[in-house]
Amino acid sequence: MSPVLELRNLRKSFGMGSGFANFFGGAPQQVVAVDGVSLNVMPRKVLGLVGESGSGKSTCGLMAMRLLDVTSGEIIVNGTDITRLEPAVLKPLRKQMQIVFQDSYSSLDPMMTLSQIVAEPFVIHGMYTIQERNEIVGDLFEKVGLDRSYRSRYPHELSGGQRQRISIARALALKPDILVADEPTSALDVSVKAQVINLMHDLQEEMGLSILFISHELNVIRSLADEIAVMHNGRIVEQAPTETIFKDAQHPYTKSLLNAIPSLDARKRVRRSFMTAEEITANIPKVSQADITTTANVSTTGPQLVNVSEDHKVEAIVEG
Numbered sequence: 001m002s003p004v005l006e007l008r009n010l011r012k013s014f015g016m017g018s019g020f021a022n023f024f025g026g027a028p029q030q031v032v033a034v035d036g037v038s039l040n041v042m043p044r045k046v047l048g049l050v051g052e053s054g055s056g057k058s059t060c061g062l063m064a065m066r067l068l069d070v071t072s073g074e075i076i077v078n079g080t081d082i083t084r085l086e087p088a089v090l091k092p093l094r095k096q097m098q099i100v101f102q103d104s105y106s107s108l109d110p111m112m113t114l115s116q117i118v119a120e121p122f123v124i125h126g127m128y129t130i131q132e133r134n135e136i137v138g139d140l141f142e143k144v145g146l147d148r149s150y151r152s153r154y155p156h157e158l159s160g161g162q163r164q165r166i167s168i169a170r171a172l173a174l175k176p177d178i179l180v181a182d183e184p185t186s187a188l189d190v191s192v193k194a195q196v197i198n199l200m201h202d203l204q205e206e207m208g209l210s211i212l213f214i215s216h217e218l219n220v221i222r223s224l225a226d227e228i229a230v231m232h233n234g235r236i237v238e239q240a241p242t243e244t245i246f247k248d249a250q251h252p253y254t255k256s257l258l259n260a261i262p263s264l265d266a267r268k269r270v271r272r273s274f275m276t277a278e279e280i281t282a283n284i285p286k287v288s289q290a291d292i293t294t295t296a297n298v299s300t301t302g303p304q305l306v307n308v309s310e311d312h313k314v315e316a317i318v319e320g
């Protein structure tokens with residue numbers, strides 16, 4: 001089976017050329033936000049992308065949706081390389097790919113009714129008659145658990161959870177194959193968070209969606225993700241099926257994220273701690289060439305992402 005979304009060796013650096021560096025005569029600085037990320041989102045599967053703030057998750061998601069240009073690498077959607085397609089050629093393909101953001105308040109136009117917001121993709125792509133649009137929008141409201149009577153309301157009249165339902169309805173209007181969800185529940189209260197996760201789970205099954213679900217919390221995506229990729233400093237440091245990540249994490253950074261999950265057990269809670277950057281570096285696993293299932297390039301210095309089993313990748317130092 002081929003992936004719905006394939007990211008091949010994606011890189012993104014941002015130039016920080018203005019200001020102090022130039023003033024003092026230094027070279028313009030580059031921030032490497034994404035440093036060689038390869039990921040596959042398979043049909044009808046949810047891939048969770050987890051990492052702390054600044055690890056490069058959103059930059060990956062934005063590049064995947066062609067909302068941000070890549071520095072290098074390729075983005076393949078349903079077998080088509082979309083990395084450098086011109087906007088006019090890209091536009092019809094955009095129907096296949098949608099994104100939901102964390103901050104639904106700023107992504108919903110306050111001057112538009114909820115019905116206009118959800119129908120906007122049809123207007124952009126010139127689809128359906130007005131009557132057909134109304135009907136489909138009504139169905140979409142129902143699908144995301146909002147009463148049809150909300151259609152003439154405005155975003156400010158909604159709660160955070162309801163606004164996120166509207167964002168999801170709009171994203172699903174064109175029946176995309178791939179959805180990028182960038183922390184869609186981070187701004188929500190715990191109970192509302194769970195409702196929105198459940199909704200996404202139901203919609204994913206019903207519509208056969210493939211989802212790249214971005215989160216900084218492992219426990220948020222546990223119930224939704226088939227597979228989890230852990231991102232640290234712009235790189236994937238571990239990737240495995242969700243239960244393997246929870247039972248057999250091998251990279252110190254993944255372990256540190258697991259430690260940070262709030263525990264219901266008060267005794268365990270005391271021991272919660274994050275590792276420092278030095279501790280993480282000092283604890284990067286070492287594997288011997290014999291332990292890895294794929295051939296790694298041993299001449300490369302520094303850690304590399306290797307398969308420790310068929311579906312489990314870990315960034316490790318490979319020793320001869």
Ligand SMILES: Nc1ncnc2c1ncn2[C@@H]1O[C@H](COP(=O)(O)OP(=O)(O)OP(=O)(O)O)[C@@H](O)[C@H]1O
Nearest residue numbers: 014031033051052053054055056057058059060216
């Ligand atoms: N437009 C930009 N210009 C310069 N630097 C940027 C830009 N966008 C992101 N960065 C930098 O790239 C790195 C990765 O940012 P990104 O937003 O992708 O992280 P993230 O994992 O989504 O974090 P968060 O959990 O806070 O959303 C950060 O160091 C950030 O400061």
Ligand SMILES: [Mg+2]
Nearest residue numbers: 057058059182
């Ligand atoms: Mg982000």
